[in-house]
Amino acid sequence: MNLTLKVWRQKDAAAPGHFETCQARDVLQDMSFLEMLDVVNEDLLARGKEPIAFDSDCREGICGMCSLVINGIPHGGQRGTATCQLHMRHFKDGETITIEPWRAKAFPLVKDLIVNRSAFDRIIQAGGFISAYTGGAPDANAITVPKPTADAAMDAAACIGCGACVAVCKNASAMLFVAAKVSHLNLLPQGKAEKDKRVWSMVSQMDKEGFGNCTVTASCEAVCPKEISLNFIAKMNRDYAIATLKGE
Amino acid sequence: MNLFANIFKSSLGKKYIMAVSGCLLCLFVVAHLIGNLQVFLGQEYIDRYGNLLQTNIEILWPVRVILIALVVLHIWSAAALSLENKAARPVEYAAYRPIGSSYASRTMLMSGFIVFAFIIYHLLHFTAQVRYINLTGQNFKAFIDPQGRHNIFKMMVVGFSNGWVSAFYILGVGLLCLHLSHGASSMFQSMGWRNATYRKFLDGAARVVAVLLFLGYISIPVAILLGYGKAALR
Amino acid sequence: MNLDAKIPGGPLSQKWDKHRFDMKLVNPANKRKFEVIVVGSGLAGASAAASLAELGYCVKCFCFQDSPRRAHSIAAQGGINAAKNYQNDGDSVFRLFYDTVKGGDFRSREANVYRLAQVSNNIIDQCAAQGVPFAREYSGLLANRSFGGAQVSRTFYARGQTGQQLLLGAYQALSRQISLGTVQMFPRTEMLDLVVVQGHTKGIIARNLLTGEITAHAADAVVLGTGGYGNTFFLSTNAKGCNVSATWRACKKGAFFANPCYTQIHPTCIPVSGEHQSKLTLMSESLRNDGRVWVPKRKEDCPKPPGLVPESDRDYYLERKYPSFGNLAPRDISSRAAKEVCDEGRGIGPGGLGVYLDFADSIKRLGENVIRERYGNLFDMYEKITGENGYKVPMRIYPAVHYTMGGLWVDYNLMSNLPGLFVIGEANFSDHGANRLGASALMQGLADGYFILPYTIGHYFASAKIPRPSVSDPEFKKSEEDVRNTISKLLAVRGKRTATSLHRELGKLLWERCGMARNEAGLQTALKRIPELREEFWKNVNVTGGSGDLNQALEYAGRVADFMEFAEMLCFDALHRRESCGGHFREEFQTAEGEARRDDENFACVAAWEYQSPGRAPVLHEEPLVYEEVHMSTRSYK
Incomplete structure (x- = not known):
């Protein structure tokens, strides 16, 4: 399936941020949300652009490193699921997905979707x-x-x-x-x-x-x-x- | 650890103040309704009740002072907490979608504000009996019953016979009850008097109490708009 | 180079006690004069940093994650072994020791393993006191479960999140020391070089991942608790960030890398679903307590839904081949058995790379609720990833790279051949031999950090007495320069391929040539391809951005560059070890029944490799393995 992403991009804490639209093509149902972003990043890199910065580590829902507010809900709204365990089978072809960082004064933004916890x-x-x-x-x-x-x-x-x-x-x-x-x-x-x-x-x-x-x-x-x-x-x-x- | 600082400065302490003041105000709302429902027993009962309150100033004023203090504490804690809450998220989400929360819980500040405005009106309307705001042109202070007491029955019937006034009452009470549908259970949470076993019950009970209070309170203006009391006054 | 393991004399059971008495001590008032750098904040690193700080040393702790609580120890699910014998089922320190040595296919150091079994009991005590919520019986006493490779029930657990709970215990102890000012924590900081001054390890060069700032840190000793090198294979159950950089750069500074070919392939992982796959997810081995592993007896039945394959047409191959251990056969054996049936064309699922793990019998016997109580979170995880309900249809599993038994060579004191460099946890090679048993990694990490290193490091300080240099020492300046040059080099390539695609290619090559089964021709091919791939990397990698801020592409490319170098040493070791043992299976060396055939005469030794220079084969140093108490038998789980 193909998706449109509206991603928050911000160079650092001081710089102003903005939403950037990019396309995620040929996304498979079995991909995790972060794997989908990996593919988008590979594409950005291939075109000489800076990839989207986001945090992740274990990718099995236990380290707590991944974040992302997906369509207005942290971790995307699947019950008991962290972003890294959210799979693309829960999204529809052609959908537009808005991705924002955690927003809180106590979690200052570091870059793009990364915050300091x-x-x-x-x-x-x-x-x-x-x-x-x-x-x-x-x-x-x-x-x-x-x-x-x-x-x-x-x-x-x-x-x-x-x-x-x-x-x-x-x-x-x-x-x-x-x-x-x-x-x-x-x-x-x-x-x-x-x-x-x-x-x-x-x-x-x-x-x-x-x-x-x-x-x-x-x-x-x-x-x-x-x-x-x-x-x-x-x-x-x-x-x-x-x-x-x-x-x- | 300092008791005063813990209660008035910490986030949890301010929630205790809000919960305790809210709890006592909630009890007042219940008692007030029970008193007012005597209007359905006829003029003699409601006038006697009103007269009892108004003539015992040794009780009346301490209660009023306490109620005012509770309202002040409730509003002060709400304001302090809300300002902190606003400051805690300087940048809003572009696509925020609420999840897991009730409408009432998200709108406590708004419902609280409108209820406060409603209470001011209510005090001017029936307690201070300011003539210009009752929209009937009549002077409520001049209503005297055959026993020479303030004719509260007549004041209520005349007061609520105006559709606009009754509508505002119904709205005010409605928001009060929305506020209570969340607050009446949430105060147990804030005080720590809630656990997995009581939680469902308290959440349910808060909603039931809110609905009952709403029905009880609006029964008076609704009944009067439908004609109750007109015959008795004639 | 003489590899002296410094194993104390005396009977096995008294070595550690005797050694503790023989070691020199540092006066409590003098401890604060010693600075220790701990790299890594997993079970080993965090427990070491906390314990050293409690003793009074000045500790600096580094981790690349945003918080020490996120180290990959957190993902360990099943449990932690200890010889408590709470179940009265015949366990003892000696039995835990023996099971571990046997499980490691007699390729571990006897004295180290015995000590590990001895301190295992202290670990459970320590963790319970820290508030680790271990599973309990209704009596309030601790509960146990059984695990692969053992016939006693000695595994302590906290649901399916034991690693998380143990790590949080260590993290909390570390946090307490941070609040007391005895540990200085450096999160989001990556070690990029080790500094050796006059033969002694005296510091590191680190990069702040947020600002790109490169700083030098001097200390009296450096402790590496930086985990294993499983991600060399690209796809593994390790976290995305796990890397070999710290240990590899130490190796390039002269530390020997021991037994890199001992890689553990875990049998119960969720199969690969496609090219996009970024990592593999492990399902705890504890599932094999109640799940039965099978494939259809006939190839033709493989595409059928499992429910349509009648009982009589199913091959419960682990129960058939290893009747006494059955589904609880050790990891290396179970993985190889899965590979075997898939090679025969009897694998199930996409590409025929999978076997069933079936809970139907257990659900019938115990009820779904009991299974849910035991493994609920694992079933949920399986469903999230595959979209299938494991209670209704059998799970599909396939082996994946999970743990690496090899690591930097250390002596009995956990010190590498570079004095002042201590290596703990998965990063060292010492305790698991050629194969690690389930629930032993947590045990080793915490044993090293809580109960071994705090003693042995004091001995080093008390005996070496080498002053701490300042960071303006030329060795620091030189290392800093090297690090800066490598970063500039990476940024200057501006090629066409991403680090991910090159890493994936390396991983695929290793998995095929140096994975579950290895042979001489395959390893030769790999050794020819790796330098080519490395050249391709340095000519054609594309790293965008700069070095002065957060740049994940740069961090990753640096790690891939190290995998590219390290992979070669891994293959050299695999080629050199002309025998099959544990996680290292050479197809040329197997019995008629397809079991591993060890060569105790020639290979009962540790192979420790010394890095030379780019493109030159590493030099081998051997440490013979002498078994005083244990008789080296053929490992049999039949």
Whole structure:
């Protein structure tokens, strides 16, 4: 099939950006969205033009490097699917596809479709860990974790840090990302010791980075490639309230 | 960690303020409706109820002050959060398509603004009883019932008999209920009093409550437009 | 050059303990005077950087991705082995050690593997303490599953995302150190050269991928945790960005590359769908716990929908050939068996390059829900890529390049022949021999990073005592100059072909001539073609843009240039190793039944290659493999 792409091109953060139209010819159903872009880039290169810059790495939906807002929806709107796992069989011949980068003040644009998501790293650095130094651990079975707790922690821990939750949120809020990490660690018995400090530090850093606030629209969970639930945000709100009331 | 800073400066704290103020205002909206529905019991009941409120200023004014404070907090937190939200996305998408979110959840600011304007009108209309805005040309303050009390029954019947006024009420209440259909569940989320088990129930309950409130509130102007109370007044 | 592996004396089970006592220590107050560069932030790199910083060393960590959390360890699905024996099924350190040595076809270093098995238990403890959400039983105790090449259930897992969870654990530990200021992190920065001053590794030259700025970094030691070279084959299960550049450039600076011909072809990948394919996707080997592998008995049945092939006409070839391991036969054996049936014309799917992985029996026995609980995410992934529902129709799978057992040569201390250069994780060669067992890569990466390197690097510092040079040292200036020249050269070609098309051609050549089965004639052809292709690359590659900003075409072309050089060494090694073992199968050396035939007399050794100069064959150095405790037997999974 043949497609028309409207792609956001921007040389760097300072330069003004614009949409550029290009053609994707002979696209196959079995191609992934990024493979389709690879083919377009090969074509651009062959014509001596600069290829479209976009992020990707593992291409199996787990590293969280790929982004792209496709026709107005981060990762293209297939349930539980990252852009790299989105396949062209979901598009129609002759369609025009608009491709934009993640848009958020906290994710400054780097080039074309690439943004800087280091804000997420700084939030993790603020407290998204359990302070277990290497070598000091007791036997792994010394602390039992009830299966439902372990399962819930895993549900939250599945986050790949892609930032689609921020990209889709009308307020560019990072609550789902932060809540997922807070919940993963706060749910587990191993993480209880630092529970209050963790939620406080991570929320403070999130606020500092310039993300918006949660208005509970639930669009984040709708686009999350790992289908992380909005309920974790409620849990983080609860943990933060407890930490606040304790005044620690 | 400082309690005050945590609540008034952090994003989550501001959401707590919004949720708690919203929750209390929501309870007021319910109580207000129950009070007002007494209009259907006849003049004696609604006038007695109104008189009870108006003559006990020791209760009336503290309640009013609290309500005003709640409205101020609710609006302040909404304004502060919304400004941050706007700033968080300096460049808009060209082809944004909403996904997974309800219309009500995306329009809370808009519905909130219009409801606020409606409340101002409502206070001028029935509380301050400003003559120029009731569109009937009558002075509501002059309505006195046979017992010498303010004739609230007559004020409501005359007030809502104007189609434009009733229409604005229906619109205002409609948007209030749209606002509540999202807000009444979302406040549990913001306070952290929601989990996978309660979420469906709370989302459903918020919608049911919103619809019931809407039906309850509009029943008064609709009934009056359809002729209720005219006979009693004659 | 004498390749001294520095294996400590004494009985196998006491070597590591003894060595830990014998190694010199660095006084806690002195540790902060030592700077360590860690390149790569995967399981090995991140765990090493975090652990070294915890000890007090000043660490600089580099990764080419936008965040250390994205390293390709994240994609490991199935699990991580440990000799905990929580299942009471007869596991022990010795059994894990033995399975790994046997799985590696007796081509790994005994002492290293034993140590790996010993520390495997500490890894699980460490990760559980970090909050890795391992699967649990209802009791709250840890759950296990079984994996290829083992008859005990010793694999710990976190759904189908074990690598992700372990990496996030290490990333979080690293993040904590970054917040404490003990690690300086350099994301989107690529190492482009290693700097050796007076025989000791003292730094790197790196390029900031956002600004194009080239910077020199001096240190007291350099640790490479930069992964494997699977992407030399173009199509592999590795991430797009995985490359050989860091290890190859170290090799060009004098580090020996050991056993490059040991490449693992994973049996359960989703088959290639067309020319456009940018990478292949692995389906965890754990699927073989409940899936049965088959092809039709007769060629004529291959085009038929699988449901129309009756049970009696199906050939469950793994169960038939290897009754005691069945569908859980090790990876090299399973892959080769798949190739064999496809070569016989009994393959299924497009081009006849595929076999079925069928869950119908398990679904009948356990119910769809149990299968969904165990492998739900894998079935979802399969459906996204192929558009087929694995619960209803059998999955189609085919082998693909997955892991590389070869890597830079290191001694028992994980130090290469270049003093001060440590190599950990997949980037080194040490623990897997000629074939890696499932769920062992995560174990090795974390063992190196958490529990081995932090000890051995201190020993180097305490004994070498070579001062750290400044970056104005002429060696740094020279390396910087070389790096700049290579970049200018790439940008100056302005030819007609893209780096992708040249890389794809190289990959195809290797897959055909140096893939699942190799022979002398094929390897000779490859060795003739690779230099031609390399010449074509340097004459005709087209790299647009400049070097002063983010330029993905330039980054990629640089990596392809290194694949073009490295591929030759890979083929030299494959040609030299005139035997079949593990992932290296030479058609000339097989038994009458088509199984691999080892030559322990001549090839029970590590082949470590020394780079010479462009166009000259590398020089071979051999390290004999001496087995003190294990008897080298013929590997049989029948």
